[in-house]
Structure formats: C-alpha cells, structure tokens
Amino acid sequence: MPSDPLSLLFPYGDWVRTQSHGSAYSLAQSGMPLPESSWLSLHAEQISGYPTAEVLPTLERRVGQLFGVAPERVLTTLGAHGAMDLCARHWLRAGQLAAVEAPAYQALPALLRRSGARTFSLQRTLDSGWVPDPQALADQARRSRHPLHLFLTNPHNPSGTVLDPDILKALALAIEPTGGVLVCNEVYMDFAQPDQRVHAATIVPRAVSISSLTKAYGLGALRTGWLILGEDLADQRVFLQDQALLSYGDPPTASLHASLAALERLPELLAPVRRVEAESRPHFLDWLRDSPSVLSTVPPFGIMAFPRVERVQDTLGLQALLAEEFDVDVVAGEHFGAPGHLRVGCAVPEATMVEGLKRLENGIRAWHERGR
Numbered sequence: 522m523p524s525d526p527l528s529l530l531f532p533y534g535d536w537v538r539t540q541s542h543g544s545a546y547s548l549a550q551s552g553m554p555l556p557e558s559s560w561l562s563l564h565a566e567q568i569s570g571y572p573t574a575e576v577l578p579t580l581e582r583r584v585g586q587l588f589g590v591a592p593e594r595v596l597t598t599l600g601a602h603g604a605m606d607l608c609a610r611h612w613l614r615a616g617q618l619a620a621v622e623a624p625a626y627q628a629l630p631a632l633l634r635r636s637g638a639r640t641f642s643l644q645r646t647l648d649s650g651w652v653p654d655p656q657a658l659a660d661q662a663r664r665s666r667h668p669l670h671l672f673l674t675n676p677h678n679p680s681g682t683v684l685d686p687d688i689l690k691a692l693a694l695a696i697e698p699t700g701g702v703l704v705c706n707e708v709y710m711d712f713a714q715p716d717q718r719v720h721a722a723t724i725v726p727r728a729v730s731i732s733s734l735t736k737a738y739g740l741g742a743l744r745t746g747w748l749i750l751g752e753d754l755a756d757q758r759v760f761l762q763d764q765a766l767l768s769y770g771d772p773p774t775a776s777l778h779a780s781l782a783a784l785e786r787l788p789e790l791l792a793p794v795r796r797v798e799a800e801s802r803p804h805f806l807d808w809l810r811d812s813p814s815v816l817s818t819v820p821p822f823g824i825m826a827f828p829r830v831e832r833v834q835d836t837l838g839l840q841a842l843l844a845e846e847f848d849v850d851v852v853a854g855e856h857f858g859a860p861g862h863l864r865v866g867c868a869v870p871e872a873t874m875v876e877g878l879k880r881l882e883n884g885i886r887a888w889h890e891r892g893r
C-alpha cells in the first residue's frame with residue numbers, strides 16, 4: 522500500500538491484492554474460489570485463432586440467449602470492471618453531475634471521479650434496508666440540465682441487498698426526463714436461483730446490466746464479462762465497442778473459448794455455491810439475526826452482508842485487530858465509505874465459518890473491553 526492511499530483512484534483494489542486475506546479465518550471474500558476445472562482445456566487453435574471469426578459472436582449469442590435478448594444487445598468485456606469502464610468512458614462527462622449509490626464498491630465512485638464528473642451520492646442506509654429512495658434521485662434530476670446517469674450494484678456490494686423490479690423502474694423513471702442511463706452492476710446476481718434473478722436491462726429500456734463469470738462461478742481469471750443493453754440503448758453498442766477497441770482491442774481468444782465452455786455448464790459450476798448455502802450460510806444468518814454485537818439486514822441469497830457493529834466507529838481499527846490478534850479477515854466499512862460497518866462473507870467451509878464467527882465475536886468483545 523503506498524504511503525498515501527488517497528493518491529490512488531482505487532485504493533481498495535490494492536488493499537484486496539495485498540492485505541485482505543492473510544488470515545486463517547478469511548471472511549473477507551466476495552466471490553467463490555476456483556471450481557473443479559478439469560473441463561478447462563484448450564486446443565492450440567482455440568488459443569491463437571482470431572476472436573471475431575467465430576468465438577466472440579458465438580459467445581455473445583449464447584449470453585443473449587441466457588438473458589432472452591438479441592445478440593445486438595450484448596457486448597463482451599474484460600470482466601465486469603471492463604464493462605463499467607466502457608460505460609463510464611462513453612456516458613460520463615467532465616463537469617456534469619452523475620449519480621452513484623453510497624455506500625458503494627469503491628470502483629463506482631472512482632470511475633465518476635476519473636471522468637471529472639461531479640458526484641451525487643444516492644444514499645442507502647441500514648435503517649431503510651439499504652434501499653435507495655427514488656424520490657431523492659428524482660429531486661436531483663429535476664435540477665439537472667444534463668443527462669443524469671446512475672451507477673449502482675444489484676445485489677448491492679457491500680450489503681447484499683436485492684432491489685426489486687419496482688424500485689429499479691422507479692430509479693430509472695427518476696432519471697428518464699434527463700436522458701440518463703441506469704448502469705446496473707449485477708455481478709452478484711447469479712448467486713440467486715435463475716427464476717429469482719432481476720436484470721435491469723430486461724425490464725428498463727434505458728438500463729445496462731453488467732455481469733461476469735467472476736463471483737458466483739469463481740472464474741475471474743478468465744476476465745470474461747459482458748454488458749446487456751436495454752431495448753432503447755441497442756444503438757449505443759457500436760460506441761461502447763469503439764471505446765473497447767481503442768483501449769484494448771478484442772478479448773483474448775483463449776479466454777473466450779474457455780468462457781463459452783463455462784457458459785455450457787453454469788448449473789454445475791454453481792454446485793459450490795449451493796454447498797455454501799446448505800452448510801455455512803445458515804450459521805452466518807443465525808449470527809446476523811441473533812448476535813447482540815451487530816445489527817444487520819439479512820440478504821435473500823448470496824454470500825455477504827454488511828452489519829453495523831454496535832458502538833464501533835473505527836471499523837478500520839477493528840479490522841486490523843481482528844486480523845492481527847484473532848486471525849480473522851473482514852472488510853471495514855470505511856472501504857465502502859461507511860465506517861461503523863463490516864462486510865462479512867460466508868463462502869468458506871462450515872467449520873471455518875463457525876470458528877471464524879466465534880473469533881469475530883471475541884474480537885469485537887476485546888475491542889470494547891479495551892475501551893476503544
């Protein structure tokens with residue numbers, strides 16, 4: 522970590538790489554580990570072939586089928602991060618206001634900052650179930666002389682909260698008069714059962730849904746993500762692709778082939794998630810509901826939550842104490858702009874979860890006993 526982390530655009534990214542999981546009881550992860558991957562083998566021509574000849578259009582057709590949209594509304598990207606970057610480059614303008622949820626995965630406000638846009642923070646609080654108020658966005662939109670675009674996550678990182686279609690539609694409606702676009706990062710949506718999933722781009726004409734193979738499938742190393750354009754945004758695909766071609770060209774052919782193989786076995790790749798749901802998540806939910814140390818919402822699915830820690834403001838300090846003395850990793854709320862909370866995850870084996878939660882409780886108690 523550089524001496525002045527504030528000089529980085531995205532210091533959280535550096536922290537995740539260098540400091541987030543050195544402990545034996547690591548409850549800091551937001552994604553699944555790499556699954557059994559013996560099916561991941563490629564021929565030479567699947568590595569060195571030209572991507573646009575076949576595999577790229579095939580992959581976009583397949584993603585389109587999975588979302589029930591035409592391939593013209595799909596663009597393959599370098600992970601969900603690549604998709605967010607293209608949207609930011611294409612839609613954000615220096616000096617103009619753009620909206621982003623708060624608390625947020627730090628990359629979202631960082632993209633706004635990098636573009637020179639001014640930021641309107643759309644507040645999400647524990648007390649309102651982490652659900653943003655569309656009226657607050659509408660009030661801001663009414664004052665805007667430019668398109669007001671909104672960047673958010675659904676499910677929400679850090680809280681795991683899932684917005685229902687009515688809220689997404691109300692948020693989109695709030696910015697519609699300005700010509701704004703709803704950019705919805707859905708990288709955590711695949712933890713849900715297929716019939717529970719909500720995709721903004723399939724219900725809102727001016728929304729973009731972003732996702733990837735990283736979180737639920739543990740295949741972040743492939744760097745394959747995509748964006749799905751809402752009905753009224755299909756004509757923007759060529760401009761988003763233009764940004765990608767200028768920046769890095771096409772995604773790597775090898776990765777596209779491996780990703781196509783992954784898309785053919787998605788239910789099978791979710792087996793580790795289902796195991797976590799059956800074995801570790803129940804302990805996690807009991808703790809979120811019953812621990813006197815924390816107050817939390819209980820996400821309907823997924824592997825993380827964002828409890829408020831009773832009577833603790835310096836959660837960065839608490840995070841350090843937990844790692845150093847209790848061998849437990851969690852993510853301090855400060856990383857999301859919300860001190861006083863911890864992001865805790867349950868994507869670990871059951872015995873690790875049970876012991877990790879015990880240590881977490883002991884660590885919070887130690888913090889209080891020391892009068893911190």
Ligand SMILES: Cc1ncc(COP(=O)(O)O)c(C=O)c1O
Pocket residue numbers: 551599600601602603626674678706708732733734735741745746
């Ligand atoms: C909201 C969000 N988007 C994207 C990513 C990374 O996704 P990808 O590997 O597809 O770029 C993360 C990782 O933590 C995330 O939390």
